[in-house]
Amino acid sequence: MGMKRGDRAMLGILMVILVASGVVWGTRSMTAAPDAMTAEIIQDGKLLQRVSLKKGDPAREFAIEYKGGRNRLKAEDGKIAVIEADCPDKDCVKRGWLKRPGDSAICLPHRLVIRLTGESEVDGVTW
Amino acid sequence: MKLKNLIITGSLAAFAVVFNMFEGSLPMPLPGIKLGAANVFSLLALILLGVKEAFAVTLIRVFLAWIMTGNWFALLCSLAGGLMSATVMSFIYIKYRDDFSLPWISVAGAWAFNVGQVSVAALVVNDIRVLLYIVPLLAAGTAAGWVVGWLALLLCKRVGSLTDINS
Amino acid sequence: MNIKIGTSRPMAYLAAAAVTVILIIFLYAANRENGSRSFQKIERESYRLGTIVRITLYGEDSKKLNNALDLSMKEIERLENLLSVNIPSSDVSLVNRASGEYPVKVTEETGVLLERALEWSERTGGAFDPTVGKIVKLWGIGTESAAIPGSEQLKQAVELTNFRKISVVHKAEGTFVQTAKGQRLDLGGIAKGYVTDKVRALLINEGIGSALIDLGGNIAVFGNSPKPGNWKIGLQHPFMPRGEYFGVAEVSDVSVVTSGAYERYFESGGIRYHHIFDPATGYPARSDLASVTIISEDSTDADALSTALFVMGFEKGISFLRELKNIEAVLVTKKPEGTVVYVTKGLSEGFVLKSQDMKREPAVQ
Numbered sequence: 001m002g003m004k005r006g007d008r009a010m011l012g013i014l015m016v017i018l019v020a021s022g023v024v025w026g027t028r029s030m031t032a033a034p035d036a037m038t039a040e041i042i043q044d045g046k047l048l049q050r051v052s053l054k055k056g057d058p059a060r061e062f063a064i065e066y067k068g069g070r071n072r073l074k075a076e077d078g079k080i081a082v083i084e085a086d087c088p089d090k091d092c093v094k095r096g097w098l099k100r101p102g103d104s105a106i107c108l109p110h111r112l113v114i115r116l117t118g119e120s121e122v123d124g125v126t127w
Numbered sequence: 128m129k130l131k132n133l134i135i136t137g138s139l140a141a142f143a144v145v146f147n148m149f150e151g152s153l154p155m156p157l158p159g160i161k162l163g164a165a166n167v168f169s170l171l172a173l174i175l176l177g178v179k180e181a182f183a184v185t186l187i188r189v190f191l192a193w194i195m196t197g198n199w200f201a202l203l204c205s206l207a208g209g210l211m212s213a214t215v216m217s218f219i220y221i222k223y224r225d226d227f228s229l230p231w232i233s234v235a236g237a238w239a240f241n242v243g244q245v246s247v248a249a250l251v252v253n254d255i256r257v258l259l260y261i262v263p264l265l266a267a268g269t270a271a272g273w274v275v276g277w278l279a280l281l282l283c284k285r286v287g288s289l290t291d292i293n294s
Numbered sequence: 295m296n297i298k299i300g301t302s303r304p305m306a307y308l309a310a311a312a313v314t315v316i317l318i319i320f321l322y323a324a325n326r327e328n329g330s331r332s333f334q335k336i337e338r339e340s341y342r343l344g345t346i347v348r349i350t351l352y353g354e355d356s357k358k359l360n361n362a363l364d365l366s367m368k369e370i371e372r373l374e375n376l377l378s379v380n381i382p383s384s385d386v387s388l389v390n391r392a393s394g395e396y397p398v399k400v401t402e403e404t405g406v407l408l409e410r411a412l413e414w415s416e417r418t419g420g421a422f423d424p425t426v427g428k429i430v431k432l433w434g435i436g437t438e439s440a441a442i443p444g445s446e447q448l449k450q451a452v453e454l455t456n457f458r459k460i461s462v463v464h465k466a467e468g469t470f471v472q473t474a475k476g477q478r479l480d481l482g483g484i485a486k487g488y489v490t491d492k493v494r495a496l497l498i499n500e501g502i503g504s505a506l507i508d509l510g511g512n513i514a515v516f517g518n519s520p521k522p523g524n525w526k527i528g529l530q531h532p533f534m535p536r537g538e539y540f541g542v543a544e545v546s547d548v549s550v551v552t553s554g555a556y557e558r559y560f561e562s563g564g565i566r567y568h569h570i571f572d573p574a575t576g577y578p579a580r581s582d583l584a585s586v587t588i589i590s591e592d593s594t595d596a597d598a599l600s601t602a603l604f605v606m607g608f609e610k611g612i613s614f615l616r617e618l619k620n621i622e623a624v625l626v627t628k629k630p631e632g633t634v635v636y637v638t639k640g641l642s643e644g645f646v647l648k649s650q651d652m653k654r655e656p657a658v659q
Binding site: 003 | 219223225226227228230231234235262265266269
C-alpha cells in the first residue's frame with residue numbers, strides 16, 4: 001500500500017514528536033530523580049497524614065504524639081525516617097530510612113506505622 | 128434509501144458497542160491504550176453513508192458504553208475523544224481525501240481521540256502533567272489507528288462495492 | 295461519491311451480523327450479573343493482640359469487603375477478650391486467678407485451643423508449653439519493667455512450667471480448665487495463629503475470594519494473589535530492621551509464621567535477652583537458630599511449631615520436622631562460617647533467597 005503525501009506528512013510529524021519526547025525524557029531521567037512517593041503515617045489504624053517525598057526535597061521534621069509518647073520524623077530527599085522516639089525498644093528508629101515503595105517502620109508502643117505507598121515486591125512480611 | 132441508511136447506521140453502532148465491550152474486557156497494557164476497534168464502524172459509517180452517520184455511530188457507541196458501565200470518567204474521555212476523532216476524520220475525508228489513505232485518516236482520528244481523551248483526563252484530575260501521557264498514547268494510537276483503518280478498508284470492500292477508495 | 299449499497303447480499307450479511315450482535319449483548323449482560331464491577335483492594339489496619347493487625351481483601355463488591363473487614367475486626371476483638379493474658383476478664387486470666395483452686399468454666403473455643411496447645415506440648419516434648427506464663431511474667435520483656443529475674447524465683451517459675459498439670463474437661467455443663475497452684479497460662483505462642491485461622495474461616499464464610507491476613511507478622515493468605523503468580527511473602531531478616539526480608543516464599547492458601555529472637559528483647563550488661571523462653575531453663579532459648587519460619591495450611595500449628603522449633607534448635611528441630619506431614623519450614627542458623635538458610639524440600643522451589651550475606655544449603659528432607 002503506497003503512502004500518500006498526507007500520510008508521509010503525518011508519519012513525519014509523529015517521528016518528530018517521538019524523537020523530541022524521547023530526548024526530553026532521556027535527559028530528564030538522567031538528571032532528575034525517579035517519581036515522587038508518598039509516606040502514610042498511620043496511628044491506631046487511622047491515617048494521620050500523607051507526606052509526599054521527592055528527590056531533592058529539603059529536610060522537614062515533624063513530631064507525632066501518642067498519649068504522652070512522641071516520635072520525631074524526618075523527611076528529606078525522597079526518603080523518611082523516625083529519628084527519635086521515647087519508646088523503650090526504638091525499633092522504628094533502628095529501621096532507618098524508608099526509601100522503597102512498601103517499606104515500613106513500626107512503633108508498636110505508640111501504635112504507629114509509617115509506610116511508603118506503591119507496589120512492593122512482596123505482599124507481606126512475616127516476622 | 129433513508130430507511131436503509133438508518134438500518135445500516137444502527138447495525139454499525141451495534142457492532143461498535145459490542146467491540147467496545149469486548150475490548151473493555153481485555154486487559155490494557157497501560158490505562159487508556161486500546162485498539163479502538165469500535166472506530167472501524169465510525170469510519171465505515173463515514174465512508175459508506177456520510178458525516179452525520181459517522182457522528183451518530185460514535186455518539187451511540189459512547190453513550191451505550193456509558194449506560195452499560197456507568198463510568199462517568201470514561202464517558203467524558205470517550206465523548207471528547209470520539210467527537211474530536213469524528214470531526215478530524217470527517218474533515219480530512221471530505222476535504223483532503225486524495226492526499227490521505229484510509230489507514231492514515233484513521234490514524235489522524237486516533238490522534239484526535241487521544242488528544243481529546245487526555246485533555247479531559249487532565250481537566251478532571253486537575254493536573255496538567257497528565258498531558259504528558261499523550262506521547263505513549265500517540266505512539267500506541269498510531270499503530271492502533273492504522274490497524275483500524277486497514278480493517279475498515281477491508282470491510283468497505285466487502286460490505287459496500289466502492290469505486291473511489293483505492294490505496 | 296458513488297457507493298452502491300443496494301445489492302441484497304451485504305444487507306443479508308448485516309442482518310445476520312445484527313442478530314449475532316444482539317446475542318452477544320445478551321451473553322455479555324448475563325455475564326455481568328456475576329459482577330464485573332471493578333476488582334479492588336480494601337485494607338484495614340488496627341492495633342489488636344498487642345500488635346499491628348492488617349487485613350487486606352480483594353474482590354469486586356466493596357460493601358461486602360468492608361462488611362467482612364468489620365466482622366473480622368470484631369472477631370479478633372472477641373477472641374482477644376477470651377485469650378489474652380493481659381485482659382483481666384479473659385478466660386485465660388480467669389483460669390490463672392483460680393490456679394490450684396477450682397476448675398474454671400471457659401468457652402468451648404478456649405478449651406479446644408488449649409487442648410491443641412497441650413497436644414503440641416506433648417509432641418514437642420515440652421519445647422512448646424502454654425504454662426510458660428510465670429517465666430514470661432518474671433522477665434517482663436516488652437514491658438517497662440523488663441529485668442533479669444533472681445535465680446530462686448526463676449527456679450520456682452521453671453517448676454511451675456509443666457503442661458502436664460493442666461486439665462481440660464468437657465462436661466455437659468461446658469468446658470472446664472484447671473491449672474496447678476501458681477501456674478500461669480499464656481497462649482502467646484499459639485493464640486495469634488488461632489485467631490488467624492478463625493479470621494480466615496470467617497472471611498471464606500463471608501464469600502471473600504482472596505485475602506491476606508497479617509496479625510503482627512503471622513500471615514495467612516488464601517485465594518488468588520492480586521499479582522500474577524503466587525502470593526509473595528517476605529521473611530524477616532533476623533539481623534536487619536523490621537521490614538527487611540532475607541528471602542521470599544511464594545505460596546498460596548497457607549499460613550506463614552516466623553519466630554525469631556529479634557522480635558522482642560531487652561539488653562542488660564551488653565547481653566541481649568529475647569522473648570522466646572526455653573521452658574526447661576527459664577532463660578531465653580539459647581538457640582543456634584536465628585529464625586524459624588513455618589509454612590502450613592493451619593496457622594495455629596504454624597504458630598506453635600515456629601516457637602517450638604526455635605526452642606529446640608537446629609538438630610532437634612530438623613529431625614522433628616521429618617516426623618511432620620504437610621509442614622514446610624525455613625530455618626536460619628547462626629554458624630561460625632556465617633548465616634546459613636535451610637529450606638525443606640516441599641518449599642525448595644517456592645523459596646527465593648534475596649540476602650547476599652546468607653548461604654543456602656541444599657533442601658532438607
